[in-house]
Amino acid sequence: MVKILLVEDSELDADLVGEYLRKSGLSFSVTRVEDRAGFEAELAKGGYDLILSDFSLPSFDGMAALALRRERAPNVPFIFVSGVLGEEIAIESLKQGATDYVLKPRLQRLGPSVERALRESEAQSLRRRAEERTRLLVAELSHRVKNTLMTVISIAQQTLRRSDDLKAFETAFLGRMHALAGAHSLLLRANWGDMDLEELLSESLKPFRRGDGQHVLLHGQDVQLPPQHALTVNLIIHELATNAAKYGALASDGGRIFVDWTVEDRGGADHLHLTWREQDGPPVKEPLKRGFGSTLIQRSVGFELGGTVSLRFPQTGVVCELDFPLAPEPRDIEIQT
Incomplete structure (x- = not known):
């Protein structure tokens, strides 16, 4: 079950997003928020696998949501789902860390975009875990080598003495x-x-x-x-x-x-x-x-x-x-x- 945090002020658009996700065969649950306070509260709870966000909301905007995600949940994929998103804005959003963007008139792209984002997120998670294991192994090896060298030095000094x-x-x-x-x-x-x-x-x-x-x-x-x-x-x-x-x-x-x-x-x-x-x-x-x-x-x-x-x-x-x-x-x- 994929846990999705949806930033969307329109209930109709939220229903359409859910309908297209169901058509894609994805097993999911959605929590919808409409403003900054709700978004921050859900980020604090954590546990989400994906964030979908409209670009323009009455009291909030998608780029601010992206900045908050980058600060508080940097490993959660973030996809813009917006009615209008110009080319320059789309490119800038990707530069700022968005995973993808899907236009509301083309919601048939949403399922494949979500599946790709989740695959990439899992691959990145596996890579981070592998890198962490490598750092731990290197640190442990360094510790053991230092211990062994200190043992050898101590034995040499005392034996010579x-x-x-x-x-x-x-x-x-x-x-x-x-x-x-x-x-x-x-x-x-x-x-x-x-x-x-x-x-x-x-x-x-x-x-x-x-x-x-x-x-x-x-x-x-x-x-x-x-x-x-x-x-x-x-x-x-x-x-x-x-x-x-x-x-x-x-x-x-x-x-x-x-x-x-x-x-x-x-x-x-x-x-x-x-x-x-x-x-x-x-x-x-x-x-x-x-x-x-x-x-x-x-x-x-x-x-x-x-x-x-x-x-x-x-x-x-x-x-x-x-x-x-x-x-x-x-x-x-x-x-x-």
């Missing part, structure tokens, strides 16, 4: 970059949508598995992580696994890693509680100074995930507990127009 030599820096930095790249690959396969937590953990820990892989055990319910959460969790797991391979459970043949997680509803918001627990590895001692891995984990959970982290060093093996909301914090994306 805490490395004894260039070889140590190369090993640590490249390992973190491979972890970041791996997470990006997973998200690309998922079209940058939500990521299955168990799949993410399996991929993150694949380089650290050996034999039948039973020394790395994952257990938890089905959880989907937002993209930015997935990147952050991947980096955290990489840091824990790297540390375990150097000093913890993965440094010995009998060592095992248990990763468990649950989802808890807190005040209507889902929170993920994930526990990393090492067992049967070399005896553990709490480090005398905090390395970049610990710093990265604590900052990532606090700033990126909006949660809390507990990192403990009992003699039986490292225990790390993460707790954070699954829904990411809302953020504004700057769109350049």
Whole structure:
């Protein structure tokens, strides 16, 4: 059903307009107004698909109506339906944004003119939506690239600061970059949508598995992580696994890693509680100074995930507990127009 706003002071002419529209087979409803106040009131209500307007009215005129439409409903097609419309006026009306004009003595043209205007309006609407999607995608891509570059810069600076030599820096930095790249690959396969937590953990820990892989055990319910959460969790797991391979459970043949997680509803918001627990590895001692891995984990959970982290060093093996909301914090994306 096409909703039409008709600006017409003559009831007879309004009836003729309706008759010719019915003859064209159009399904429509008409609201008629006769003056500026009525026209402005209906524009304020909105919801119209088409405006038909006489050019000359006793207390109003079509060009003023066109100017109001251009200001308040610029995407609604506007067709003049007038008894007399000179060539110069017709050209000027089109320049000012009118979609078409139809002379009252030739109302047989009204149906085809309306159909063409509605088709063009739909095509323009689809194009505007496509352009808006493109702007949003570009803005989102820009945001993600900036985030990734800032992550890389921060990792590079901190790794360099805490490395004894260039070889140590190369090993640590490249390992973190491979972890970041791996997470990006997973998200690309998922079209940058939500990521299955168990799949993410399996991929993150694949380089650290050996034999039948039973020394790395994952257990938890089905959880989907937002993209930015997935990147952050991947980096955290990489840091824990790297540390375990150097000093913890993965440094010995009998060592095992248990990763468990649950989802808890807190005040209507889902929170993920994930526990990393090492067992049967070399005896553990709490480090005398905090390395970049610990710093990265604590900052990532606090700033990126909006949660809390507990990192403990009992003699039986490292225990790390993460707790954070699954829904990411809302953020504004700057769109350049």
